[in-house]
Amino acid sequence: MRFSYLISFLCIVFSISACTNTEQEYLVIKGATLYDGTGGDAIENSVIIVRNDEIDCVGIAEECSIPLGSEVIDASGKYITPGLVDAHMHFFQTGFFDSRPDAMDLNETYPFPEVAAFQQQNPQRYYDTYLCSGITAVYDVGGMSWSVGLQESAETNPMAPHVAAAGPLLTPVPGAPFDLPSDRVLVQLDSEETGVKMVQYMSALGSTGIKFWMLRADDEEYMKRVEAAAEEIKERGNQMIAHATSLEQAKAALRNGTKLLVHSVENTEIDEEFIELAKANGTFYNPTLIVSAGYMLAYRAAADIAPIQINDPNGCVDQKTRELITTASQFKDHPRLTEGFKERLRSFDPDTDMTRQMLLQNLKKVYKAGIPIVVGTDAGNPGTLHGISIFDEMEAMQSAGIPPGDLIVMATKNGAESMRRLDDFGTLERGKFGNLIMMDKDPAEDISNMRSLTHVMIKGNLKEVEDIQKN
Numbered sequence: 001m002r003f004s005y006l007i008s009f010l011c012i013v014f015s016i017s018a019c020t021n022t023e024q025e026y027l028v029i030k031g032a033t034l035y036d037g038t039g040g041d042a043i044e045n046s047v048i049i050v051r052n053d054e055i056d057c058v059g060i061a062e063e064c065s066i067p068l069g070s071e072v073i074d075a076s077g078k079y080i081t082p083g084l085v086d087a088h089m090h091f092f093q094t095g096f097f098d099s100r101p102d103a104m105d106l107n108e109t110y111p112f113p114e115v116a117a118f119q120q121q122n123p124q125r126y127y128d129t130y131l132c133s134g135i136t137a138v139y140d141v142g143g144m145s146w147s148v149g150l151q152e153s154a155e156t157n158p159m160a161p162h163v164a165a166a167g168p169l170l171t172p173v174p175g176a177p178f179d180l181p182s183d184r185v186l187v188q189l190d191s192e193e194t195g196v197k198m199v200q201y202m203s204a205l206g207s208t209g210i211k212f213w214m215l216r217a218d219d220e221e222y223m224k225r226v227e228a229a230a231e232e233i234k235e236r237g238n239q240m241i242a243h244a245t246s247l248e249q250a251k252a253a254l255r256n257g258t259k260l261l262v263h264s265v266e267n268t269e270i271d272e273e274f275i276e277l278a279k280a281n282g283t284f285y286n287p288t289l290i291v292s293a294g295y296m297l298a299y300r301a302a303a304d305i306a307p308i309q310i311n312d313p314n315g316c317v318d319q320k321t322r323e324l325i326t327t328a329s330q331f332k333d334h335p336r337l338t339e340g341f342k343e344r345l346r347s348f349d350p351d352t353d354m355t356r357q358m359l360l361q362n363l364k365k366v367y368k369a370g371i372p373i374v375v376g377t378d379a380g381n382p383g384t385l386h387g388i389s390i391f392d393e394m395e396a397m398q399s400a401g402i403p404p405g406d407l408i409v410m411a412t413k414n415g416a417e418s419m420r421r422l423d424d425f426g427t428l429e430r431g432k433f434g435n436l437i438m439m440d441k442d443p444a445e446d447i448s449n450m451r452s453l454t455h456v457m458i459k460g461n462l463k464e465v466e467d468i469q470k471n
């Protein structure tokens with residue numbers, strides 16, 4: 001019998017007045033070492049009191065007195081941080097090429113319209129995967145317009161992470177491979193009017209951010225269209241997001257007020273001007289280190305060179321994704337996989353790719369300059385699986401020399417702020433959502449210890465991670 005049931009039983013029998021309204025109202029976790037997400041010192045022997053879905057008190061025993069009738073959980077020896085935030089993912093993408101016909105066309109086996117419809121109809125399997133991986137909020141920075149609707153449906157779903165979503169992307173290239181009769185991912189920015197209308201429509205739908213997928217910094221005509229759209233974004237109180245992997249593109253994005261850069265600058269070292277622009281905007285930098293290696297690993301699996309390793313001790317990954325990944329080699333004779341390409345795939349080393357020097361160097365520079373950094377995986381892209389990829393990403397970031405204590409802040413508070421939800425979650429403070437994770441090992445010592453995750457609390461519901469995935 002759970003403690004709270006016992007209490008309510010006693011209340012009924014003895015009509016104890018203090019019992020009124022206490023039934024399962026307060027959940028207390030005590031004894032753990034707690035990092036509240038603000039970057040402050042660890043709180044040893046902490047007490048955290050959660051009332052319904054909200055944090056009521058966080059501190060040491062003297063600061064948080066435990067209300068009578070609380071359900072109390074002893075978490076001595078455990079470590080607690082806020083729930084993690086993946087600030088860069090895509091709900092329309094499956095983790096394989098069926099949702100990326102531009103990279104490898106699998107329409108014959110998996111017609112893209114059917115894949116897209118399935119993605120729209122079945123977000124719960126990913127919700128479970130994210131929660132199981134300790135992620136209590138995600139930012140979908142580009143997809144079909146239906147992704148914006150997930151913001152509201154996930155918010156009212158007790159077993160879903162919080163969702164922010166941008167919707168379709170503005171881009172210089174035609175979006176044909178992703179076009180459906182009724183929805184699309186890419187909108188070609190062919191005039192100022194197209195951009196302005198798109199911003200108006202998506203903002204009215206409630207999108208969090210408008211993303212530009214690649215900029216043409218040296219194309220004056222194109223940049224005029226970007227400027228017009230960027231102006232409208234400010235006008236509507238929305239925020240600009242950019243996929244810009246060269247320094248020139250990134251600076252052009254920053255000059256237009258970009259609040260979130262979702263990839264590293266890869267072509268050269270960032271300079272003073274970049275730093276000044278980013279700081280003036282209050283821009284978040286999302287290095288996204290692992291996604292390109294993911295593509296290569298997915299191609300390798302398709303070519304039957306090596307299967308994708310799924311490091312998933314808690315069974316977070318849903319059945320459908322597992323099937324997709326484990327049957328990848330059925331495409332080994334696909335025309336995309338030429339002999340020359342297979343040769344490259346055979347000699348590919350994922351570890352070197354995830355830690356490419358220019359990316360790590362720029363990350364370290366951004367960090368030293370004090371530009372806020374977020375953790376984002378680009379999950380959904382081939383080879384970068386939803387949920388569990390966050391551990392690889394954080395480890396890659398740590399290898400750039402980011403101290404694990406600061407990585408905790410990047411993966412919690414900064415992520416929440418980038419999705420404009422810091423008032424609601426991202427740190428463990430009174431009045432915010434009861435979103436937290438519990439681990440057996442100290443993540444501030446080594447970020448790999450995040451993998452020792454045992455429990456997640458979402459909106460006040462505490463679950464053992466291994467019990468979460470039902471799909």
Ligand SMILES: [Zn+2]
Pocket residue numbers: 088089090141142262378
């Ligand atoms: Zn992305």
